[in-house]
Amino acid sequence: HLYLIRVKPEKLTIGRDEFARELQKKGIGISVHFIPLFRFTYWKELYPSFTAQNYPNAENQYVQTISIPLWPDMTDGMAEEVIQAVKETGETHHA
Structure with missing residues (x-):
């Protein structure tokens, strides 16, 4: 499963x-997916x-997108940690 931001x-x-x-x-695992073919x-x-x-x-799309954790057994607490980390990072670096 992927959840992109x-x-x-x-x-x-x-x-x-x-x-x-x-x-x-902040301990959040991220990935980069959907790399354009012309970059290979x-x-x-x-x-x-x-x-x-x-x-x-x-x-x-490639240079602006990251995948954040999402999986079936993810607890509400785990999801909240991800949400908080994304929110804090966005607020800290808001233009």
Whole structure:
């Protein structure tokens, strides 16, 4: 299961990677999913002209999105920890 959040650069003073590091410092496991094909070495070699400029929506989605924990056995307390960490990080770095 995935639960995605979007880190909007116009609303925060930090980007996705720093936001993710802040969550990790608070003990929240995060992941990055849905990496655009043009970022993979194989596709770069096969189609060198395919770049972020050709696919701005895919690139924007990628650089703004992280996955936060979600699974069937997650307790309310665990969910609350994730919610608090996201909320605190957003409030601390609000633009």
